[in-house]
Amino acid sequence: MIAVIPVRDGVPPAGADEAIGEADGEAVFIGSRADVAAKDLADHGVRFWTIEADLDPNAVAIDVAHALSTLDRSDSVVLPASPDGRDLAPHIAHRLGRTLYAGAITVSDERVSVSVRGGLAIADHQPAGPFVATLQLGVRGSERDERETIITAIPSLVSSSGASVSSAVRSDGVLPPDVSTMDLAEAPRILGGGAGLSDGPAFDLLGRVAMALQASMGVTRVITDRGWASHERQIGTTGVVVDPDLYVSFGVSGAVQHTSGLGQPEHIISVNTDAHCPMMQMSDLAIVSDANAVLHELATRLGVEAS
Numbered sequence: 001m002i003a004v005i006p007v008r009d010g011v012p013p014a015g016a017d018e019a020i021g022e023a024d025g026e027a028v029f030i031g032s033r034a035d036v037a038a039k040d041l042a043d044h045g046v047r048f049w050t051i052e053a054d055l056d057p058n059a060v061a062i063d064v065a066h067a068l069s070t071l072d073r074s075d076s077v078v079l080p081a082s083p084d085g086r087d088l089a090p091h092i093a094h095r096l097g098r099t100l101y102a103g104a105i106t107v108s109d110e111r112v113s114v115s116v117r118g119g120l121a122i123a124d125h126q127p128a129g130p131f132v133a134t135l136q137l138g139v140r141g142s143e144r145d146e147r148e149t150i151i152t153a154i155p156s157l158v159s160s161s162g163a164s165v166s167s168a169v170r171s172d173g174v175l176p177p178d179v180s181t182m183d184l185a186e187a188p189r190i191l192g193g194g195a196g197l198s199d200g201p202a203f204d205l206l207g208r209v210a211m212a213l214q215a216s217m218g219v220t221r222v223i224t225d226r227g228w229a230s231h232e233r234q235i236g237t238t239g240v241v242v243d244p245d246l247y248v249s250f251g252v253s254g255a256v257q258h259t260s261g262l263g264q265p266e267h268i269i270s271v272n273t274d275a276h277c278p279m280m281q282m283s284d285l286a287i288v289s290d291a292n293a294v295l296h297e298l299a300t301r302l303g304v305e306a307s
């Protein structure tokens with residue numbers, strides 16, 4: 001099996017290390033500054049190939065198919081189920097003429113397990129031949145690979161031939177994502193709100209403070225159940241699995257269904273009136289205070305107006 005890792009400006013997506021692990025350390029990195037991302041993840045793999053290219057889905061499918069045939073590889077392909085991975089996988093599957101398994105939790109040549117019905121059931125498949133799969137983030141986990149990693153560049157078939165993939169579509173560049181709408185799974189900074197924030201408008205303010213800090217807003221299930229935020233903002237086992245560098249929580253107790261979807265943030269700051277709750281226990285900085293007051297103070301200092 002071989003992993004395909006989409007790269008934007010040298011940054012691999014969340015879940016890249018897990019997809020590489022599932023492919024036993026072999027991966028094709030494709031995108032802008034793919035070599036930088038490959039070097040970054042060198043201690044998770046053993047054999048990497050890099051293709052410098054635009055992340056145009058049709059072009060990527062052509063380049064991946066070409067790379068696999070150049071490398072004489074006819075094995076299955078696994079991508080992280082990140083936004084780019086989910087976008088590209090159907091194009092690659094179509095180009096290779098293979099079955100696509102979307103949102104798998106484990107992948108091997110003999111068996112692919114896909115979580116269905118919102119995580120309530122698992123469907124097992126026995127593939128008849130090589131396939132393409134996307135691997136859900138945060139389920140498998142990753143480990144370091146002690147073997148030496150060899151990184152080889154492969155020219156992009158599409159860019160080097162100057163061939164245009166589609167005459168109807170022209171890419172003029174890639175804009176950075178909007179933190180208020182970007183997929184939480186990709187967000188490097190998250191401000192999370194829980195039941196300690198007292199009402200719906202507090203989440204409007206939390207979203208605007210997050211934006212001022214170039215962060216995205218996440219919430220607990222209690223908040224989505226109350227209808228104060230939409231489900232794609234929910235962090236946890238029945239929400240989105242995230243892996244930010246910084247997580248700042250306001251009035252979140254830290255129930256296991258929430259924290260198991262948190263990944264491994266490098267820094268955690270929490271505001272809670274209960275100094276002993278699990279969220280405070282796992283924080284680098286635990287502020288014992290009213291989360292509503294701290295949020296309003298933060299908003300004032302950042303010049304964010306309450307609506």
Ligand SMILES: Cc1cc2nc3c(=O)[nH]c(=O)nc-3n(C[C@H](O)[C@H](O)[C@H](O)COP(=O)(O)OP(=O)(O)OC[C@H]3O[C@@H](n4cnc5c(N)ncnc54)[C@H](O)[C@@H]3O)c2cc1C
Pocket residue numbers: 193194195196197219220221222223234235236237238239240250251252253254255256257258261271272273274277289290291292
């Ligand atoms: C099958 C199942 C799946 C679930 N999936 C998820 C999931 O995906 N994601 C998820 O988040 N939850 C999930 N849950 C729910 C989870 O068990 C918790 O109930 C939920 O995470 C708690 O949310 P909370 O921290 O906002 O609320 P609470 O647990 O009620 O905690 C509120 C916190 O706010 C603090 N607080 C209160 N007032 C203030 C104040 N004025 N200032 C500061 N702090 C204050 C309290 O001390 C407390 O720590 C799931 C539950 C089940 C059974």
